[in-house]
Amino acid sequence: MRTDLRVIKTKEALHNALLEVLDEKSLDAISITEICRKAKVNRGTFYLHYAQxxxxxxxxxxxxxxxxxxxxxxxxxxxxxxxxxxxxxxxxxxxxxxxxxxxxxxxxxxxxxxxxxxxxxxxxxxxxxxxxxxxxxxxxxxxxxxxxxxxxxxxxxxxxxxxxxxxxxxxxxxxxxxxxxxxxxxxxxxx
Amino acid sequence: MRTDLRVIKTKEALHNALLEVLDEKSLDAISITEICRKAKVNRGTFYLHYAQxxxxxxxxxxxxxxxxxxxxxxxxxxxxxxxxxxxxxxxxxxxxxxxxxxxxxxxxxxxxxxxxxxxxxxxxxxxxxxxxxxxxxxxxxxxxxxxxxxxxxxxxxxxxxxxxxxxxxxxxxxxxxxxxxxxxxxxxxxx
DNA sequence: AATTTTATTGAACAGGTGTACAGTAAAATC
DNA sequence: GATTTTACTGTACACCTGTTCAATAAAATT
The missing domain is CATH 1.10.357 (Tetracycline Repressor; domain 2)
Structure with a gap:
């Protein structure tokens, strides 16, 4: 399959979390850890989809x-x-x-x-x-x-x-x- | 005084170290720790002059x-x-x-x-x-x-x-x- | 040459990074 | 609905980051 529901859900959560944090600070000041905390996604999962x-x-x-x-x-x-x-x-x-x-x-x-x-x-x-x-x-x-x-x-x-x-x-x-x-x-x- | 000899020496060492490491890897892959090791400069000293x-x-x-x-x-x-x-x-x-x-x-x-x-x-x-x-x-x-x-x-x-x-x-x-x-x-x- | 000033050091800290791996759970497939 | 596949989790580790602070040494100043 091309689009596993879990992937969609994870990416959506990360997307929303990024937008949330972007209201508070600039892109270069945002840590992966912080996004994952907000998105309630494991940090390792982030690395499955993105590097930075x-x-x-x-x-x-x-x-x-x-x-x-x-x-x-x-x-x-x-x-x-x-x-x-x-x-x-x-x-x-x-x-x-x-x-x-x-x-x-x-x-x-x-x-x-x-x-x-x-x-x-x-x-x-x-x-x-x-x-x-x-x-x-x-x-x-x-x-x-x-x-x-x-x-x-x-x-x-x-x-x-x-x-x-x-x-x-x-x-x-x-x-x-x-x-x-x-x-x-x-x-x-x-x- | 405007130019303390120690500052000049430190910056020179960091400059040379950066050029050396740039031959091996791209700028974004270079760590402060690595430059300081090569330059034989304390990492804290780097932060006295630069942030990144x-x-x-x-x-x-x-x-x-x-x-x-x-x-x-x-x-x-x-x-x-x-x-x-x-x-x-x-x-x-x-x-x-x-x-x-x-x-x-x-x-x-x-x-x-x-x-x-x-x-x-x-x-x-x-x-x-x-x-x-x-x-x-x-x-x-x-x-x-x-x-x-x-x-x-x-x-x-x-x-x-x-x-x-x-x-x-x-x-x-x-x-x-x-x-x-x-x-x-x-x-x-x-x- | 003695004194003052200040750049540098070393150590220590809490936190982030990038990676690995076995265990789990939620999908897809039959 | 049972089985297979695979995305995600939790934990752990070595390393880098950014900062603090007292101690030191190398400058500048007198």
Missing amino acids: VEELFEEYFKEITADLARSYQEPYRHVTVLNTKELNPDTIRIFHHIEKYKRFYRIVFSKKVPLLYYYLLFEEIKQLLLKDQEAILHEDIDHELHCSYQANAIIGIIIDWYHKDFSYSVDYLNRQLVQIVNIQSSNSTGA | VEELFEEYFKEITADLARSYQEPYRHVTVLNTKELNPDTIRIFHHIEKYKRFYRIVFSKKVPLLYYYLLFEEIKQLLLKDQEAILHEDIDHELHCSYQANAIIGIIIDWYHKDFSYSVDYLNRQLVQIVNIQSSNSTGA
Whole structure:
């Protein structure tokens, strides 16, 4: 069998316990022992499923990044995301997504946390761009490198946002992104 | 006094021990006890200077990112780095820097390591861009947000490079970056 | 050179980590 | 419903962590 009821029950208990403890302290300060105490699960059982507390959190976070992809496949207007002239603030769902799961992204972007979560987010955005822009190929430009560039550029804005405690509005960031992406076409003459 | 000889000696011993152990295992697998054994320093002494092994590595890494800034202030041709039309592959020193300290960046970009090092690199590049581009201000665009966008975009390329085990040449990446940055001006019509 | 200051040491402590293994209990399978 | 399979438990062990504190030794200061 693929899903033993005992496994489901154990994982659920650990999940709930982690969320509980995350209200009290930061991820890096949480011990396996503490989670197991709260979940009423033997410590050895924890190691049957995970190696560190971080792996338990990783399970959550993968669900969240999956939601990001889903929000793009909605019967929403699914338009090219970063194609210069056609870029529409309404079609950018990323900042909206981050704000929705602000509670988790505060953890993901905290400096003591492993890079792993960053890569999960990066890969998700990169994949969206790779699919979205497969039609728009540029000569002499490595398409994947280009998408890595763009995906991480967006995360650069998100990092700034995070460091300002998510104080900008989603609308403002959408508008800024459109302006930034459209810069070169108007700047190629000046400066 | 600012620099007690004992402190210098202790830190040197710890530094050397860390480098030694880093040849054998990854940063996250190194224990404080192990470093102190090799350095012949009491474990309590370690805690007088650092809280974790990661902080010891941080000291190294700050020297490395400082070298990145220095390479820009050289009597080299110090030209605007990312201004579209004036961008010259020779003036881009970032990929060169990364390759030079490849050994360290392999650690910095490994997924188990804390985000902190990423932020140190990000901030260094961002500061370079902030200074470099203070002349080129765009209306309606938050200058800092713009630099965060560009700085992290470059790191996006570096991440790709890292995940391909630094197999691209520095020259190739410089040329790709120039092409990508110059895209919009030629793309605003097509697509 | 004698005195003062302070970094380092060593020992000890409560707690967490990671692993192993036999015993138990709760699933799945028949 | 009886049997087989396997997830979980409890215990134990060696080791690492983070902290405290009096004793020591190596600096700086006079």
